[in-house]
Amino acid sequence: MIGSPPICFNARTAIRPEPSPASGVERKTDMLRERQLSARIAPTPPVQIGRPVAADLIAVLAAVTSGDPRVLTIQDQRALPSGPFELAHRSMQSGLRAWVERQTRLPLGYVEQLYTFADKDRGGGEQRVISISYLGLTREQPASGEFEASWRSWYAYFPWEDHRVGPPPVIEDVLLPRLRAWAEDSFSARIAHDRWQRAASTFGFDRAWNEELVLQRYELLYEAGLIPEAERDDAGDAPRDPAAIDAVSGMGRAMILDHRRILATGIARLRAKxxxxxxxxxxxxxxxxxxxxxxxxxxxxxxxxxxxxxxxxxxxxxxxxxxxxxxxxxxxxxxxxxxxxxxxxxxxxxxxxxxxxxxx
Amino acid sequence: MIGSPPICFNARTAIRPEPSPASGVERKTDMLRERQLSARIAPTPPVQIGRPVAADLIAVLAAVTSGDPRVLTIQDQRALPSGPFELAHRSMQSGLRAWVERQTRLPLGYVEQLYTFADKDRGGGEQRVISISYLGLTREQPASGEFEASWRSWYAYFPWEDHRVGPPPVIEDVLLPRLRAWAEDSFSARIAHDRWQRAASTFGFDRAWNEELVLQRYELLYEAGLIPEAERDDAGDAPRDPAAIDAVSGMGRAMILDHRRILATGIARLRAKxxxxxxxxxxxxxxxxxxxxxxxxxxxxxxxxxxxxxxxxxxxxxxxxxxxxxxxxxxxxxxxxxxxxxxxxxxxxxxxxxxxxxxx
DNA sequence: CCGTGTAATGCTCGTTTGGAGTATAAGTGA
DNA sequence: TCACTTATACTCCAAACGAGCATTACACGG
The missing domain is CATH 1.10.10.10 (Winged helix-like DNA-binding domain superfamily/Winged helix DNA-binding domain)
Known part of the structure; x- marks a missing residue:
């Protein structure tokens, strides 16, 4: 990423609009500025623009229905809604908002950018894909209806995250022993210690449970090879039968690509926010x-x-x-x-x- | 709990959680995952890939030298270093790190993604540019030397942000009167009230100063037309003479495009972090x-x-x-x-x- | 050698928060 | 009527926090 150009720093001049990372809620200001900016003339563009890549948006849309936190999914609940990045909109944020509202008829009360990922070869060949993920909040009774989308409790993907009725048994019954085994299965005692240390602190074995560490926990499990998605990646070939993957008891429902990771990011962000x-x-x-x-x-x-x-x-x-x-x-x-x-x-x-x- | 924008409370410690999509510090996990993912086969690219766009990275590199917070700049201190996004690296983060270390010989101790922007019309015509900004921390004595880059105190860009020796006079002498004038210059009393309300709360006229609102303050000043960059945008044509722009007293040094806004984002993030x-x-x-x-x-x-x-x-x-x-x-x-x-x-x-x- | 300036350190205090518990009021349904 | 469920009003307490006082340790200049 970032190229090698020796000293170059582009002297681009076009101005970049964009909603405030901070406010999340798109304000009039943003619109205003964007309009103005798009009317501006770019004075000195001559910059080598990076080679073309493809970009798309991925949304974590959340709602809470009858005490259950839900997320909008597609493809048999195995993927987050996503779509190509279009130029039609003033900003990605407004683009996302419009797209979601058109597709689901849900007004998005709040939209916030989550993270931007870049994977090598996703779409094949030279082209690289950049995925910009967003978190969006909406009201109850989602009534998505329309197409193949459906709302699903996010605890179906992260069973170990729901501590409302106490720590889920799956933690002690499944995760703890597996993490311990993973830690012990190290080359050195040092690594074993570090592994166990991380497991203990993120899952609260040795201290209080911290509900914000959603992503850290997921990553730890991934690294420990306990997440179906990881196995799939390791295999280097086609994923196993979905049913088989889901069958991995206690590890929650799997999703395609790294969608579950993105979901974890969204949940963590929301819990903090x-x-x-x-x-x-x-x-x-x-x-x-x-x-x-x-x-x-x-x-x-x-x-x-x-x-x-x-x-x-x-x-x-x-x-x-x-x-x-x-x-x-x-x-x-x-x-x-x-x-x-x-x-x-x-x-x-x-x-x-x-x-x-x-x-x- | 909850909430959306403001809820007040004492300026005590206000610990702000953080949208840390990950730990920021690149862990082995990340590398691992990215490698795995790139080996994976996408089961069902549920998504049509968007049309090609260009992408580049922008870095806010910070250091503190002899009590002064500095940021690495180029182009006569009017721009942040940036470069095209390349496919050579495993991840954007590692790409950024490698690029910076090669260019400046500074080891980056910490790297964190800030925000991703998308502009319409920048590089001309159809192509759209996506800019992914990062915050990077490095040790003292930057010794950048090499090329046209130089370290500069970030308070040169935001004079009103340094309250170490009390509130900077510029706030009361320049900003306050101008913001008041801007507020009063509204169509309705309601808008005037809202404007003044925002000004007062972000600049602490009516409460304690909150050092984390860097971006909000910048945006407010921008919206009020007090920032040279805004005038430039409004003009709809080439920017005025740089010297003239910088001359706008008390408003800090200007930067190209929205680099100053990105810098504000980085400072705010760092202050919170x-x-x-x-x-x-x-x-x-x-x-x-x-x-x-x-x-x-x-x-x-x-x-x-x-x-x-x-x-x-x-x-x-x-x-x-x-x-x-x-x-x-x-x-x-x-x-x-x-x-x-x-x-x-x-x-x-x-x-x-x-x-x-x-x-x- | 003493006095002065500048920091490093040690300790105390009072207030504010935030977590928890107790007690009571006000409805519904059997 | 009782049993049950939830709303509400207070009280307690301990940790966290902001602030200030006092003392210790050096360097330096007369």
């Missing part, structure tokens, strides 16, 4: 009870939250306001209905919304 | 005193730190170990020399290195 940015509301219906909100957060974080503290936090931050109505769904004292105070998005530049996650 | 990940050490020499370390952090954060608390934090986290030697450079009691305990990188999967930033 909800702690300091009020994005959860993008996943909630217009009005909701505090318990519903809490359940949503718990679904994402994969762990429980202390109810009283959760409420204290939400209230003291004035994130929501009462609608005046109440809901008496789940038998029990009726709960007040709330609505997200969108004003806070403007009020505070960036702030931390915190999540009280139980230690127990 | 040092609070929960021990990356500062990548900028330090092999051995150092705690005061030097503190100065480095202060240079990056653009604000002072409480010395005693800083030490307490560093020690209790066992990030460093004594070398046994002392340094008696700056007249005063000789300071013990320390060395970073690299083991911690392996010990803890991710942990928080916290920084005690003074409120005063």
């Amino acid at each position: 909800i702690k300091y940015h009020p994005v959860v509301f993008e996943l909630m219906p217009e009005t909701f009870t505090l318990l519903q909100l809490q359940r949503c957060v718990e679904a994402l974080a994969g762990r429980l939250v202390h109810k009283q503290n959760f409420r204290r936090l939400i209230e003291q931050q004035e994130l929501v306001e009462e609608t005046g109505e109440t809901s008496q769904d789940t038998g029990g004292r009726p709960a007040k209905l709330f609505r997200f105070r969108r004003e806070v998005l403007a009020e505070r530049a960036i702030f931390g919304t915190k999540l009280p996650i139980s230690r127990a | 040092i609070k929960y990940h021990p990356v500062v050490f990548e900028l330090m020499p092999e051995t150092f005193t705690l005061l030097q370390l503190q100065r480095c952090v202060e240079a990056l954060a653009g604000r002072l730190v409480h010395k005693q608390n800083f030490r307490r934090l560093i020690e209790q986290q066992e990030l460093v170990e004594e070398t046994g030697e002392t340094s008696q450079d700056t007249g005063g009691r000789p300071a013990k020399l320390f060395r970073f305990r690299r083991e911690v990188l392996a010990e803890r999967a991710i942990f928080g290195t916290k920084l005690p930033i003074s409120r005063a």
Whole structure:
């Protein structure tokens, strides 16, 4: 990547628009700037442009339905939706948004770039593919319907990530012993120690569980050869029968290419984000009870939250306001209905919304 | 929890999690995976490959020399180094690393992807360019020498970001009045209010200064038309005379295209990162005193730190170990020399290195 | 040799957060 | 009516944090 050109640094002049990596939410500003920029004249282009590559977008679209965090999948739930990068749009972000909304009729409340990958030969031959992945949040009842897409709980792909009812048995029953075996199967005691160290710290064998290490855990399992995708790659030839791959007990459902890794990246990002940015509301219906909100957060974080503290936090931050109505769904004292105070998005530049996650 | 944009809370430690798609530090895992993936056979390229585009990499290379945070620039300090994306390397990250090390002879201790941009019309006609930006940290005495590259304090580009000796006068003397004028120059009182609200919160007129909002501040100034680059874009034709652009007092040195924006992204990312990940050490020499370390952090954060608390934090986290030697450079009691305990990188999967930033 | 300047260090304090627990109120359904 | 479920109001406590005071150690200049 990056070429060898001795001293060259391109003197390109065209200006690059693009939505803010920070705000995620596309602002008027961005649009504005983009329009202006595209009207500009590029003064001095003469730069050797890199050789052509192909680019496409991959989306991790998340929603939470009845306490279950879901992700939109295609191809028999083995792939994330993706599409070619088109020039038609002002920015990739708006392009992604338009594309998703057209395909699924779901409004995307929030879009954020995740990561850009470059694989050698994917599409064959000389051409290289660049994949730019995005995380998008949408409301409930996805009603995707249309084509071959379907929503699926992301814990189907990462069974070890759901700690809402305590640590999943699969960790101790399957992962722990296999990771230990992997660690011990090393050339040196040093490597064995390091391996075990990593396993213990990412899975919390020796400390508290950290729900944000989704990607690290996946990568560790991959490296340890416990992930079907890894075996497939190792083989160097066609993947084994999908059914067989899925059959690898306890390791979760496999996906094509590195889609599962991208999904892990998205989950990790989202779990981190909800702690300091009020994005959860993008996943909630217009009005909701505090318990519903809490359940949503718990679904994402994969762990429980202390109810009283959760409420204290939400209230003291004035994130929501009462609608005046109440809901008496789940038998029990009726709960007040709330609505997200969108004003806070403007009020505070960036702030931390915190999540009280139980230690127990 | 939750949320979307702002929720306030005290400027205490606000530890911001991070969109770290991975650890940033390239691990064996990554290499491994990439090799495997490239050997893999794509089962069903579910995706039509997009039309060819050009791609290049842009680097924000940072170092801290004698209390000054520097960035590597080219073209008379008006551009960030960049180069075409080539297929020669296993990954973009390793490509970037190799390229930089070859060009500058600087070892990159840490590399992290920042953001990927896509422009319409840049290289002319049909072809579109994708720019993938990276943040790289390197040791002191950059000794770039070689070609037209030079290190430059990043506060030359963002004069309002250095609060180490208190808020820079430029904020109250220049920015505040101009932003107020911009806010008032709106169609509606509502817009005026929103504009002022944003200005006040990002620049801390009505609350504490938040050093992480580098990008938001830059974008705000851009939107307000106070940034030379914006005028240039607005003009719709060739940029004005560079000297004239730089002359815009108080607004910092301009750069080509949106390089300054990318730099802002890098600074913001770094300021956030040092609070929960021990990356500062990548900028330090092999051995150092705690005061030097503190100065480095202060240079990056653009604000002072409480010395005693800083030490307490560093020690209790066992990030460093004594070398046994002392340094008696700056007249005063000789300071013990320390060395970073690299083991911690392996010990803890991710942990928080916290920084005690003074409120005063 | 003493006084002064500059840092390094050690310790204390009071406040703020954040995790947890207890108690009580207010509905539904059997 | 009771049994059950959830909403809500408070209280406690300990760790984390921001700040300040006091003391120790050197270099240097008279």
